[in-house]
Amino acid sequence: MIRFFFIIHRYWVYPCILLLVTTFVVTIGVQSSHSQSLLNLFFQGMQIVQLTTMSDSQEVKLAQQINDELIRSGKFTLSHNTQLNQAVQRIGQRLVPISERPNLPYTFQVVEDGSINAFATMGGFVYVNTGLISIAENEAELASVVAHEIAHITARHSINQMRDLALSKGLISAAGLRENTIVQLGVQLGINLPYSRKAELEADRLGVKNLINAGYAPIGMVTFMQKLIQKSGTSAPDFLSTHPATSERVRELNRAVNDTRLYQGDGLDNQSYQQNFRRFL
Incomplete structure (x- = not known):
């Protein structure tokens, strides 16, 4: 009986609320413009839920469009070095099966850019600059970056950012977010806006867990972040501008990983x- 009640509640609650709102607007005889604002507010709340609970298939479809637009717009150039791309793909596909969202069709791509940077968009697209690959000293360090970016995807950080940005810009209407608007937001978020401190720390926590479970030595994540701190002493790399609070993150990682396990793994x-890797650069 209780289960039946919740099923009924789930399928009828939103139509009932809409009926109540509409009845309220008509009954009290408010002005038309005010009526519309109330209904827009109602639908706006509904769209936030829809955006943050989009299906995996919807997310992947939009992510492919975001990837195509990033390439078409010339914001970066993908590397055509087959061996280097395959090497990065191999790392990614080793990490994916034991990540929090192993069923997404992940795509790992090398960007022909000397700056030290890596980023990810929703739907499983991960991008790593040749400049970042060149400063890593071993596969565990590079894998730590890939694991961190996978974690941003599994935690849906870019989708959460998109929701917040759409609300701040007033882009969510009664009809919802149009696909082309979502794609443009995804392009903007992909390489321009930094994640929050909370999101970065969560990606580190999930990333190092993934790194260990995939059989890599977690010291790779610590030593790579230490490299970023050293780089920031001269000219800060792009990776720091989009991944802030690096020194704090090193401290958190040292707390999270037992010293005896730091060097255990490949x-x-x-x-x-x-x-x-490096010989292909």
Whole structure:
């Protein structure tokens, strides 16, 4: 009986609320413009829920459009080095099966850019600059970056950012967000806006967990972040501008990983990294 009640509640609650709102507007005889604002407010709340609970298939479809627009707009150039792309893909596909969202069709792409940067969009698209690959000393360090970006996707951080940005710009209407608006927001968020401190720390926590479960040595994430701190002493790399509070993140990682486990795992062979990654740059 209780289960039946909740099923009925789930399917009828929103139509009932809409009926009540409409009846209220008509009954009290408010002005037309005010009536419209009340209804828009109601539908706005509904659209926030729809955006944050979009299906995986919707997310992947929109992510593909965002990826196409990023490439078409010339905001970056993808590397055509097949061996380097395959090497990064191999890392990504090792991390995906034990991530929080293993069923997404992830795509890992190398960007031909000397700046130290990596970013991700929703739907499983991860981008790593050649400049970042060149400063990593081993596969565990590079894998730590990929794991961090996967974590942003699994935690739906870009979708949450999109919701907040759409609300701040007043882009959510009674009809909802149009696909082209979502794509433009995704392009803007993909490479321009930093994540919050909370999102970065969550991505670190999920990323290092993924790194360990995939069999990589977690020290790779710590040493790579330490490199970023050293780089910030001269000219801060792009990776720092989109991934703030690096020193705090190193402290949190040291607390999260037991010292005895830091060097347990694969990916610490610097010579192998030179042979399989750096020589293709």
